[in-house]
Amino acid sequence: MSLPNGFVVTLDRYTRVVDDGRALLGGFPTRLLRLTPRARPLVTGRTVKVRDAASALLADRLLDAGMANPVVASLPPCPDPSYTVVVPVRDRAPQLDRLLGGIGRVSPVIVVDDASHHPEDVAAVAEKHGARLIPLPVNLGPAGARNAGLRQVTTPYVVFADSDVTPTPDTVATLLRHFADPRVAMAVPRITGLPTAAPTWISRYEEVRSSLDLGSHPAAVRPGTPVSWASTACVVARVEALKEGFDERMRVGEDVDLCWRLIENGWRVRYEPGVEVAHEHRARLGDWFLRKAVYGTGATPLAGRHPEFIAPAVFAPWNAALVVALLAQRRWSLPVAGAAMGVATLDIARKLDRTEHPHRLALRLTANGAVGALSQTSALLTRHWWPLAALGCLASGRVRRATAVAALTDIALEYRRDEATLDPIRYGIARRLDDLAYGAGVWVSAVRGRSTKALRPRVVGRRPKADNGRIRP
Incomplete structure (x- = not known):
């Protein structure tokens, strides 16, 4: 089964056209897709329209890679819409x-x-x-x-x-x-x-x-x-x-x-x-809080059915090193974190060595990966692991600082991004209650199911590796 003629896809917002249109960089996980001379004219601006077998194959591959999305207004009608x-x-x-x-x-x-x-x-x-x-x-x-x-x-x-x-x-x-x-x-x-x-x-x-x-x-x-x-x-x-x-x-x-x-x-x-x-x-606080907690109780049953999908955070080895170094809050933390990012950048640049600006692209990917890792760590401290973080705050100043920074930074960034009509104070309270409720539900489900699968982050087992043009930054 192939995409029909007239099917249109547009490149995802995270997909970059590199090397003057000779390659595409994006998808989940990030990969470099090199376009053959025959395929390059099929990408018009940031769109691909299916006209023949070659364009159907390219559009299908872009959809599979998460590098493009259908343009719904331009799609042909459903054959049988009943x-x-x-x-x-x-x-x-x-x-x-x-x-x-x-x-x-x-x-x-x-x-x-x-x-x-x-x-x-x-x-x-x-x-x-x-x-x-x-x-x-x-x-x-x-x-x-x-x-x-x-x-x-x-x-x-x-x-x-x-x-x-x-x-x-x-x-x-x-x-x-x-x-x-x-x-x-x-x-x-x-x-x-x-x-x-x-x-x-x-x-x-x-x-x-x-x-x-x-x-x-x-x-x-x-x-x-x-x-x-x-x-x-x-x-x-x-x-x-x-x-x-x-x-x-x-x-x-x-x-x-x-x-x-x-x-x-x-x-x-x-x-x-x-x-x-x-x-x-x-709209009522009690009903809302309870429902958020109920959502969390689905974590352990899902972990039993889809253990590879349910991890609350997924880190590459260099991301894990970066996070551990920063959480340690020692004199060596910043140098170690910088070294981890440097090693990752060089490794990714090696996989992009056939592009025009491999180090520039690699640095961008590494920076995005670092931001993602810190965001996931923030969610662990304030959402999935908050009971552990609360206990840690009682005994450790470093845990208190890390948790406070995670909680306040999260509120500031999300409040600006959401353009909320609610004032920052009540927004911040609701944000933290949201995380407390969901995290409590996750822990309840873990106790009931006698499993910590839904609470355990996953670290990629080996360093980033190219796989048929695929890059895991």
């Missing part, structure tokens, strides 16, 4: 009414009542909108409810939509365009906050820092990348790719598990922020 909407719900009749009213009656809708306390209210809303109702006698959770609806789907595509989301009229039509790529199994929109008449400070924080909002840039959903997972609060999926569907043993993290299983099986999952779906975020 779909069925599956809505899992437990009570929440007003939200269900709002959702079904927005969806309309263009396609079949299946409402799965997951053992509501007031099933008559859900039934009345489903009947009002002409939706088929499947009542479950016992509560199965989101995974089981979605699977119950999936088993009744006869169309090529299925739309899973939670009752507390509100899609726009063009959400499904736009996401379906991604299925012109025969390897796409799922396409997900950007999840934003549903506007409220009286927003709380927590809801205002969620508007810019929601766990479900994956940002404003299109991306392939893959572990180890900026978009490593995607929520199924609203998603369009290819039915043939889902097979057994969600893992019904998981009450949380089932969407992450499904994404990763699809990717392991060779499918693609696309994140498309060009369409947005409004989600009714939790």
Whole structure:
């Protein structure tokens, strides 16, 4: 199966054109892709349009490497765009009414009542909108409810939509365009906050820092990348790719598990922020904090299923040396950190020796790697390892300094990046509570599962090595 004619991709924002168009540098992990004389004219500006087998092969390789993304507005229409909407719900009749009213009656809708306390209210809303109702006698959770609806789907595509989301009229039509790529199994929109008449400070924080909002840039959903997972609060999926569907043993993290299983099986999952779906975020502090903690409890079950994907941080050896040196806070810390960066730069430059400016490119990659390593370390101290960091603060001044710098720097950088409407003080409090809740959930799941897999960083086993043009900085 190949990409159809008319399929257009554009280079990702992290992909650089080097050597006057003779090579591309980017992807996850970073690699150098040299273009043959035949392939160079296929890249026009920063786009590739599929016109023949050669351009289809190049576009496909760029997508596989994470070096390019489809231009959704230019994609050919989906060959068979028929779909069925599956809505899992437990009570929440007003939200269900709002959702079904927005969806309309263009396609079949299946409402799965997951053992509501007031099933008559859900039934009345489903009947009002002409939706088929499947009542479950016992509560199965989101995974089981979605699977119950999936088993009744006869169309090529299925739309899973939670009752507390509100899609726009063009959400499904736009996401379906991604299925012109025969390897796409799922396409997900950007999840934003549903506007409220009286927003709380927590809801205002969620508007810019929601766990479900994956940002404003299109991306392939893959572990180890900026978009490593995607929520199924609203998603369009290819039915043939889902097979057994969600893992019904998981009450949380089932969407992450499904994404990763699809990717392991060779499918693609696309994140498309060009369409947005409004989600009714939790606005009360207690509900919000508890939900963040619940998200964290999915870590250990995911670690058992995908141990290679769940590490809270991944370091190359030189990154690990850099971090350890800086955390030591000794006189030798800066020289050792500088030496680690110097060795890494020379090693990467050696792999780029056929480019025009290998040392300049290598220095940029090393600097980006150092920033990423420090960011991951900050997250370890303030999020995943905060109980250990708290104990360390009681006994060590170095731990106190490192934790304070990590916490305050994180707030300052993220507040500026998010352009939050919330004042810095309450934003900072919410940011730290967010991390405390999630980290607590991770530790609870680790204790319950008697496993520390979800808490252990991973260090790449050997030094950066070129592999068919692939560079791991």
